[in-house]
Amino acid sequence: MNRALWALLLALAVVVPLSLLAGRVWIDPFDPQTRNALVIVLELRMPRAALALVVGAGLGSAGAAMQGYLRNPLADPGLFGIAPGAALGAVLSFWAGYAASAWLLPISALLGAGGAMALLALIAGRDGGIALFTLAGLMIASLAGALMSLAISLSPTPFAMSEIVTWLMGALADRSWREVWIAAPLTGLGIGLLMLAGRSLDALTLGEAAARSLGVEPRKLQALLVAGVGLTVGASVAVAGIIGFVGLIVPHLIRPLTDRRPSSLLLPSALAGALLLLMADCLCRILPLAGGELRLGIALSLIGAPFFLHLLIKMRRGLA
Amino acid sequence: MAGDLVLEHLVVTDRLDAISSHLAPGAVTAICGPNGAGKSTLLSCLAGLLTPDAGTVGLGEIPLSQMAADARARSLGYLPQAPEVAWDLSVETLVSLGRLPWRGAPAQEAQAAIDAAIAAMDLGGLRTRSVSRLSGGERARALMARVLATKPDWLLADEPLANLDLAHAASLMRRFHEQAAEGRGVVLVLHDLATAMNHADRVLVLNRGRLIADGTPDEALSEAVIRKVWSVDVQWLGERGTRALAVGLASDEK
Numbered sequence: 001m002n003r004a005l006w007a008l009l010l011a012l013a014v015v016v017p018l019s020l021l022a023g024r025v026w027i028d029p030f031d032p033q034t035r036n037a038l039v040i041v042l043e044l045r046m047p048r049a050a051l052a053l054v055v056g057a058g059l060g061s062a063g064a065a066m067q068g069y070l071r072n073p074l075a076d077p078g079l080f081g082i083a084p085g086a087a088l089g090a091v092l093s094f095w096a097g098y099a100a101s102a103w104l105l106p107i108s109a110l111l112g113a114g115g116a117m118a119l120l121a122l123i124a125g126r127d128g129g130i131a132l133f134t135l136a137g138l139m140i141a142s143l144a145g146a147l148m149s150l151a152i153s154l155s156p157t158p159f160a161m162s163e164i165v166t167w168l169m170g171a172l173a174d175r176s177w178r179e180v181w182i183a184a185p186l187t188g189l190g191i192g193l194l195m196l197a198g199r200s201l202d203a204l205t206l207g208e209a210a211a212r213s214l215g216v217e218p219r220k221l222q223a224l225l226v227a228g229v230g231l232t233v234g235a236s237v238a239v240a241g242i243i244g245f246v247g248l249i250v251p252h253l254i255r256p257l258t259d260r261r262p263s264s265l266l267l268p269s270a271l272a273g274a275l276l277l278l279m280a281d282c283l284c285r286i287l288p289l290a291g292g293e294l295r296l297g298i299a300l301s302l303i304g305a306p307f308f309l310h311l312l313i314k315m316r317r318g319l320a
Numbered sequence: 321m322a323g324d325l326v327l328e329h330l331v332v333t334d335r336l337d338a339i340s341s342h343l344a345p346g347a348v349t350a351i352c353g354p355n356g357a358g359k360s361t362l363l364s365c366l367a368g369l370l371t372p373d374a375g376t377v378g379l380g381e382i383p384l385s386q387m388a389a390d391a392r393a394r395s396l397g398y399l400p401q402a403p404e405v406a407w408d409l410s411v412e413t414l415v416s417l418g419r420l421p422w423r424g425a426p427a428q429e430a431q432a433a434i435d436a437a438i439a440a441m442d443l444g445g446l447r448t449r450s451v452s453r454l455s456g457g458e459r460a461r462a463l464m465a466r467v468l469a470t471k472p473d474w475l476l477a478d479e480p481l482a483n484l485d486l487a488h489a490a491s492l493m494r495r496f497h498e499q500a501a502e503g504r505g506v507v508l509v510l511h512d513l514a515t516a517m518n519h520a521d522r523v524l525v526l527n528r529g530r531l532i533a534d535g536t537p538d539e540a541l542s543e544a545v546i547r548k549v550w551s552v553d554v555q556w557l558g559e560r561g562t563r564a565l566a567v568g569l570a571s572d573e574k
Contacts, residue, residue: 071406203420205407206466209400212369214470215393215421260407261417 002264004257008271012278016053019278020045023285024293047177052281053274054180055172055240058187058232060273061266063247064254065194068201068262069225070134073255074311077233077247080226081140085116086237087168088144091151094164105167106182106238113234116140117226130208133222170241170297172281179239190231191270197224198263205262243297245304246273252311322395322473322505323380325366331374335361337529338375343522345473345505348496350516352509352541353526354550359509360401360478362526366507367398367476379473393421397472401479401509403463405451411462412438412447418469437468441495457488464492474505481508481515493519514565517541517556525549 020041021027027037062077070079077083089112093105123136155161200221203211212218236243250273251265258264277296280303284294322345330339336358343349343366351359364370365377368384376383379395387395397418405414415437419430438444441461446454454462460480467475475496481489493515500506500521510516516523516537523540525533527549533540538560546554546565553568 071404199420199423202417205405205409206417207400207404207406209364209369210398210403212389213367213393213396213398213400214417215389217389255407259413260409261413262407 002258002268004254004268005271007257008268008275011275012053012271015275015278015282016049019049019052019282022282043176047180048172048175048281049278050177050180051172051175051183051239052278054183054187055236055243056246056273056275056277057270058183058190058236058273059243059246059277060250061191061194061270062229062232063249063273064251064262064265064269065197065201065225065228066247067251068204068265069197069221070130071204071207073252074248074308074315076244077229078141078244079134080116080120080137080229080233081142081144082113082116082120082137082230082233083237083242083244084141084144084148085119086110086113086234087242088112088148088151089115090167090237090241091148091164094160094167095151095155102178106179109238110186110234112144113230113237116144117230117234120226121223129218166295167241168297169295170243170300171284171295172240172277173284173293173296175239183235183239186231186235190228190233190235191266193224193228193231195263195266197221197228198266200224201262241297243277243300245300245307246276249304249307250276322503323382325474325505325507326378326380327365327375328378329375330362330365330372330377332358332361332365332370332529333373335529336365336372339526339529339531340375341524341531341534343505343507346500346503347521348500348506348508348519349522349524350508350510350520350537351524351526352511352513352516353532356528357526358529359526361529362524363398363476363478363507363509366474367396368392369398390421390423394470395473397467397470397475399463399467399475399477399480401482405463408450408452410448410450411443411454411465414451414462415443415465415469418466421470433471434469437465440468440498441465442491457484457491460484460488460492461495464495468499472504474507475499476507478509479511482511489515513541513546514563517563517565518561 021029023045025040027040059077066075066077066079067073086109090105090109093108119140120136152161152164155164200216203214203216251269254265254268254272258268280299281296284296284299287294325343327339327341330336339362351362353359361370365372371385378384384392412434415434418437419433422430438447441464443461443465446458451459451462464480480492484492496506496508520537523537524531525540525545532549533545543554543556555566557564557566
């Protein structure tokens, strides 16, 4: 195991326990008198921390895989259209009255992600070409976005509309162990599939033709990527809404700590994604904000968008 | 010794027309022809990357289309035209990518192959240098070392000397001959006819998808063949091994 992996594991070992203490009610571990401390930690903070770890790990590794696949440090898991597909599924569940069942929203989102994955596999063609595949993903994202806007504009009540818009901003507040049990196995499976693609992603470093000459089968790789990114991103949107930029920022920060092969980036990016999301979520909890806490999706966009611009400027100077 | 590469009535619609040839290892074979002649297409077929619309390419007795991707990759090392390296890898990591088709091979064997490839391309002092900090010649050698690390039976390279200065081109060509002397088959797409004339053992000349000449450089690149295929007036000057091609002003009539 390399040094980056150890450093990240160590950082997680420190940050996870601290995150359980931070929040609107600060818990002093040395003062057993804190009111409802056990309930707060077990029922609120632990599932929330676990969910941050699961969602962050999924988004981080999906981002690393996408950047490897598209050979571009600016690629993001959102490019495949799976996140907008999942969000469309979730929005439709609001529209249908998600209060009917707590499972309806995540399951609808997963169905939406599955639909986007199926459509992507259908359109992407038989030769496994990357350019057509990316375009197909962008079109699916665009279509899902348009349908989502339509569903919001036709929402039955203003209350439903506000619920939808707030949910889309992405957050880990008010989540329970149920969401963890939904997201964890799917994300674990997704990361596993992306790890299986690692060798082929390494070969792609040399371009499509050279990768094929090294034994990469483009369609098999594409299938692994669609399933891996679909499961990780779909599960993330299903339990937390849309959280952008993790998949973009994390691999970029981790790359200099590795030998820069896409495969050696996957696991460290999962750990760093988990760490970033956990820390960002803690920040959202403790920031004093009138009218509730800062939404995690907004916080990450506020960090991520300037980071993206910084990357673009650096690339323009040929330094990235 | 590697198996022969056998082409039988190879057809790729609009690009290659009934090409048949039999390439034996242990020699440097050059594929020459004007722009759009089908040189890169032929090399892609030889590497098993392009499935012909008709005809077959076989490695010994086995058609490439029936070989497993990994097995094909272990036998046929391919260097594309203008190869890219998407991430700023170190030279050693780049060369190690050549071991990808050998899934499950012992780590010691892999390291020995990487070391041998680095030594063969004279990159010992550059192991840890990142690719972005290499000169054009060093980069070309590092990319070739990546192909060698696979230990393929055949080296197939598309314009490997493009963008190299005289010394680096000569040095890389010498290394191709060393590989051929070790029993590997070497097939190069070459734009420069003088290089093919002086340094190839055999030349295939293509024009508009058809095989026009196939033989020793003297036969396949005779002034008559060049006049016919390239439509230019030429004359070979000097002695075998250091010949130069004097080219008259081109006539546009074919």
